Amino acid sequence: MDGNQSYSNYSGMVDDYSEYDEKELVYLCETEYRDSASSATAACYAIIFCLSLAGNLVVLCALVRFEDLKKVTNLFVLNLAVLDLVFAVSLPFWITDHLYSWVFGNALCKLVSGLYFISIYSSLMFLVAMTVERYIVIVHMALTQHQKHLLGSRVVCTMIWVISISASVREMVLSRILPDQYTCDIRDQNSQEVYINYCLHICFLFILPLTVIVFCYSRILKTVLSSRTKNRHRTVALIFVIVLTFFVCRAPYNVMILFMLRIDERDCDTQKRLYVAFVIVRILAYSHCCLNPLLYTLGEKCRAHIRRLFCSLPPQQRYNSVSYHVAHGLNVTDKSVAINGKASVK
Template sequence: MFPRIQRTMAFNNSTVNRGKNYCSEVFKLLFDLETFEIYSYILIFILSIIGNFLLLYVLFLYENLKNVTNLFVLNLACSDLMLTVTLPFWAVYLLQEWVFGHFACTFVIVTEIVGLYSSVILLTAMTVDRFITVVLHNMPRNKVRRQRFAALSCAAAWIISISVSIHVATRVTVEDWRGRSVCSIRTSYVDYDFNLAVSLLFFFLLSIIVFCYSAILKTVLQASNRRKHRTVVVVLCIVAAFIICLVPYNILDIIVSLKEPENCNALKREIIALSICQILAHSHCCMNPILYMLSEKWRKHLLDLFSCKKVRRVRDRKRTTDSSVKQNVAFKAQSSAVVLEPTCS
């Protein structure tokens, strides 16, 4: 959210230093885009909250959390929810100004960064796991070692993303800009170098994902039994959604870090691109639950949940258990009666 307003501030400050007028046309454009973004964030928030909590409920109710894929899905849902909880703050911010104070500004930006970058690392680890399972299936596999790799990958994802957010947190500020309270990040040449390094890390992880899935698709297309690899199709759709939603944002982030707009028209084009890319980036948090429904297994779980089959199965199991107990008690009582019955001489 903050790069667009921060970019306008930097441009206007530079124009003042050069003795030029403010780019007044930008402000009208900002207000027009803000209305569209507010409705977009509200819609994304509702879809993400419903989808991810439903996904977590189904995961805990039906699935084995020791399964490697389920462990990645669990952590990805948590990453998406972290990104989701920031959306109401940004919607209110667009509606008026930043009214939540410095601590909330730091919390929102840190939470957004942790959710965003943890999902990148988790998807990379998930893809590598699929690559080993599908492409290198002839290699001897150790279930315990695979679970350990998944657990370490999830821990690394959270540690790295939290470390990045701590670096950014020290530069968060709430300041007044043209009579409006703004939540932003103080920038310097060091920060631009840091942002560039983070973006390069993103594209390095993206190259790993593309390489692994190229090999996975080749292997799946050559396989005679494709039912075995249905999970791969779901994860592939997740990765594709990730690329569509987040790659444009990271490319634009590099451009913004390296190049300053030369005039108002260039700034207006940049602001429109930033607005679209930010909506796309935030929409990623509601994509994964929708894509999981492509899996036949997840659709069955969802249908069972809405039809209360799980509850009925528990009740039937309880009735069966109670019936068995009653039959056992009756059998024991009958046996006791036979034993206690007096014999006739």
């Protein structure tokens, strides 16, 4: 399911010790470290689950209660929080799988695997959409009419969900309980086929989005640096940090899986080091779902919403002044750009 490749070890059976051929023996590697790694992984998943569940629920409540969900950035952030919750909901199943075995049957194996891939694919596409939206607004100053802009963003959100669900169908179909390992994973396939499929995933669902994001932010940065109103681009900085965090968390995991798919190493020490490294980068990748709520709190407005949420202040005390939104808003539309060295506010 998550790229973990088991190393097959075997020993030849002999009928008589005198006929024993030492050259045909393949020594078994000790696997006690795998049990320890599984316990550590389950503990980390439990922490990630609790943090993600609490953090994203708070973000959702703050958005729904205090923010205008007709604004594009808020709509994208809402979808990201939902996806992080979807990912977090799957973690208790993987915790049980690591501590014991997969006891939930094939149907839930396919469903939980599907939720995993849907959340990963959708999160990446929403991050790209957020970046492109900021690029269009800031670099091309394409401030479209509110209703038209909102309709377009809703269409984009719908398309992202449809594409991510469609892209996850294959993994859902192939996921099943492996009888020899009693775990939920992708059905055994030809190793070359697996490698080719994963390379395609890396190209279209990692490298291509990264290229688009790098291009957009290079142009955004150039525009922002030429503007005299840099303090108004906090939204851009926050989205950049969220995107960067996603790639920092996911990149080592993807590289490690590619490496493990190609290596054919029978040395026990090397196997152990590779497995431990894989466990570490997998935990880092999974921790992404609990980091976004922490990143949102970098915005002063988000912190204010959270304080008010826990203090149960009445709705009439919401920050709805234009000056507050312009100075601190997560959803502020950056309408000020530098034209011939002078700031022009539209």
